[in-house]
Amino acid sequence: PGKKVLIVYAHQEPKSFNGSLLKIAVEELTKQGCSVTVSDLYAMQFEPRATRNDIVGHLHNSEAFNYGVETWEAYKSGGLSKDLVEEQKKVQEADLLIFQFPLFWFSMPAILKGWMDRVLVQGFAYDLSKAYDGGLLQDKLSLFSFTTGGSKEKYAIRGDVRYLLWPMQHGIMHFCGVKVLEPHICYAPEHASEEKRKEMLTAWTQRLKTLWKEEPIDCSPEWYFK
């Protein structure tokens, strides 16, 4: 109760299975007394491209555009574009970040990857020698909740899906100091029976009920690749 949750949602269709998962999360977490904010990326027509437009006003070096340097400088001087500042504010206030999306090509849809690329700039999310357990977004939790096209077996290596989560969970969230909860994966809802789909939705509701008691996973290389 009183916790703040940001759900970054990347599906075009409210009637989709991802849309149902989003609705459930908003309802259940609100019922718990959490304050829930949703960034509905397609509805916002969120810009995924990292360009010069992300910096308001003059560039630090207009001779050769360097996105990483320019956004870092712009963050420090308050010169980032309005849409990025708004997303950063949501992140800053959140205790928990939930990413809800359909897996595209073993990863996030580009619109969500663009959110990571543009929002988590140096100075805000990490800094020189402030990464991983020293990252700047400490004391926050994250959870990747996604649907797949294929069956569980199609993504499992040595019986485990964790390998495709490495770049997202370790390379992004852990890098910024954000703790990572177990992913929530709904396998192939498009090919499942109506009954099975209902079971998957119920399982998500159930998990959310005890979410705040969960321990983060060990997001170290050793846990992934032991």
Next chain:
Amino acid sequence: PGKKVLIVYAHQEPKSFNGSLLKIAVEELTKQGCSVTVSDLYAMQFEPRATRNDIVGHLHNSEAFNYGVETWEAYKSGGLSKDLVEEQKKVQEADLLIFQFPLFWFSMPAILKGWMDRVLVQGFAYDLSKAYDGGLLQDKLSLFSFTTGGSKEKYAIRGDVRYLLWPMQHGIMHFCGVKVLEPHICYAPEHASEEKRKEMLTAWTQRLKTLWKEEPIDCSPEWYFK
């Protein structure tokens, strides 16, 4: 000689190190007698978002938008948007696909991920039960050429960078039946001396000279996770 190469390039600045790597590839491959095409994604303002706009005309099911189904149907009926058809034509004609980009968050920049999401649609790149060694883009080679922000050690797990390449090389290229050459990685050029940068550029030229004699890597789960 006579080979066709498509370079999909994702950097905003021609004067960048990525820009130099692109220039080298175009010059060296052209000198060899190859026909080289470049998709300069930022210059094209390539759209990374997978939306209803990718389908021209009527939807198969306008009640609930399903991107995968709609683009599959649109591919079969010739109803994909013009920008996608053009990229697919370039892919179809190419013997080799080179992806040139700076690594963003252990993966591709969103603009390049969007190229994967939108261009490699079902029916064109893979189909029901036509995936991996049976994928539809057989007899093509691919090569991921990228720069990093951090040093080699920062990306190595058990001494190897291959784990972060798994979603890209196996999950995308291998899935479509495209063979994968060893990645070409320039570590931290921004922090390197001018001499070291020159060495890295020369190494890329040298590699390209004998590229057509290279054997693809074994892109199987066993190779990655043995």
